[in-house]
Amino acid sequence: MTTACDHEHPTRPPAPLAEPEVVARGASILRAMGDPERLRLLERLAVGGEHCVSELAVLSDAEMSTVSQRLRQLRAARLVSRRRDGKHVYYAIADEHVADLVRSALEHAAEERGEAR
Amino acid sequence: MTTACDHEHPTRPPAPLAEPEVVARGASILRAMGDPERLRLLERLAVGGEHCVSELAVLSDAEMSTVSQRLRQLRAARLVSRRRDGKHVYYAIADEHVADLVRSALEHAAEERGEAR
DNA sequence: TCATCATTTCATCGATTCATCAAGTGACGC
DNA sequence: GCGTCACTTGATGAATCGATGAAATGATGA
Numbered sequence: 001m002t003t004a005c006d007h008e009h010p011t012r013p014p015a016p017l018a019e020p021e022v023v024a025r026g027a028s029i030l031r032a033m034g035d036p037e038r039l040r041l042l043e044r045l046a047v048g049g050e051h052c053v054s055e056l057a058v059l060s061d062a063e064m065s066t067v068s069q070r071l072r073q074l075r076a077a078r079l080v081s082r083r084r085d086g087k088h089v090y091y092a093i094a095d096e097h098v099a100d101l102v103r104s105a106l107e108h109a110a111e112e113r114g115e116a117r
Numbered sequence: 118m119t120t121a122c123d124h125e126h127p128t129r130p131p132a133p134l135a136e137p138e139v140v141a142r143g144a145s146i147l148r149a150m151g152d153p154e155r156l157r158l159l160e161r162l163a164v165g166g167e168h169c170v171s172e173l174a175v176l177s178d179a180e181m182s183t184v185s186q187r188l189r190q191l192r193a194a195r196l197v198s199r200r201r202d203g204k205h206v207y208y209a210i211a212d213e214h215v216a217d218l219v220r221s222a223l224e225h226a227a228e229e230r231g232e233a234r
Numbered sequence: 235t236c237a238t239c240a241t242t243t244c245a246t247c248g249a250t251t252c253a254t255c256a257a258g259t260g261a262c263g264c
Numbered sequence: 265g266c267g268t269c270a271c272t273t274g275a276t277g278a279a280t281c282g283a284t285g286a287a288a289t290g291a292t293g294a
Contacts, residue, residue: 015165018223023160024153026226031151035252036137036144043140048132053271055126066253068272078229087261087270097225104221106135108214109143112195152282170241183283185242190282204240204291 032077033105037062038070043106045080046099050092149194150222154179155187160223162197163216167209 018026033039041056053071057064071091074080079098083090093099135143150156158173170188174181188208191197196215200207210216 015161017157017160017164018227020153022223022227023157025229026222027151027153027156029151029226030147030156030222034144034146034148034151036141037252039144039147040134040140043134044132047134048129052126054269058126063254064271065255065273068270069253072272084261084271087268089271097221097228101221101225104214104218105143105147106139108218109146110135110139111214112142154282171239180284181241182243182285185240186282186284189242201241201291204238206241 029077029079029101032073032079033101035070038074039102039105041067041070041074042079042093042098042102045091045093046102050083050090052088052090054088056091146194146196146218149190149196150219152187155191156219156222158184158187158191159196159210159215159219162208162210163219167200167207169205169207171205173208 017023033042037060040060044056044059045051051059053064053068056071057067060067071080071082075082075091079094080091081094083092093102134140150159154177157177161173161176162168168176170181170184173188174184177184188197192199192208196211197208198211200209210219
């Protein structure tokens with residue numbers, strides 16, 4: 001590593017940071033949320049409650065297979081839960097904290113749109 | 118599109134969703150946050166205030182060039198701001214809302230670690 | 235102006251991601 | 265059992281990402 005820099009940096013008290021696994025987990029959550037189609041799915045589930053895959057496919061105008069793949073990633077990140085009822089599989093937001101994350105992200109994205117103020 | 122499904126879905130009142138640009142912007146924010154190294158940078162800036170690039174390079178044990186690239190992405194997503202002071206360039210969290218997002222994501226990631234309860 | 239330090243940009247390349255299609259599984263009704 | 269509907273999985277390929285080293289830029293001071 002050709003690392004950096006000779007000069008004296010302001011010797012701050014080294015702030016206490018989250019543990020690596022927490023950061024890794026956080027990043028994986030955010031990455032899972034960080035795709036427009038998946039974020040849209042999360043929003044739909046957060047706002048409208050549980051939906052089955054075929055329903056989500058129609059609503060997002062996509063192949064069921066594609067939607068299933070997206071849900072798979074969301075499930076891998078533990079952002080959604082799954083429930084089978086006969087032929088159908090219903091997905092829902094895993095918990096309120098996830099719903100909150102979705103809401104704040106969209107809120108923040110919406111806010112700066114009018115830049116005004 | 119070989120779309121899906123014959124059966125009648127529960128005819129929910131179609132929930133009002135965010136506009137596509139908002140979702141796109143939200144996703145781009147989340148994607149920028151969704152990498153362990155970049156999330157760590159954000160955390161550091163959120164917790165310890167502004168830092169210059171060389172300082173961040175040392176702290177994250179990475180090439181300055183690499184750190185600069187990461188900061189570039191964060192800046193493209195408007196998550197951090199930049200200030201030049203002589204030879205140095207100082208980066209900081211763009212606004213409190215971003216800091217909040219970082220905090221809630223890490224908080225959520227930390228919470229479920231003990232699964233217990 | 236020249237040298238030097240801090241930072242950015244560029245080009246490269248291996249790794250990941252995403253949508254799609256085809257094939258597989260699982261539950262139901264006949 | 266057999267067919268069918270709802271869904272998942274696996275394989276493929278195009279697109280994008282992320283780290284790196286080398287070359288450029290920008291500010292400072294001699």
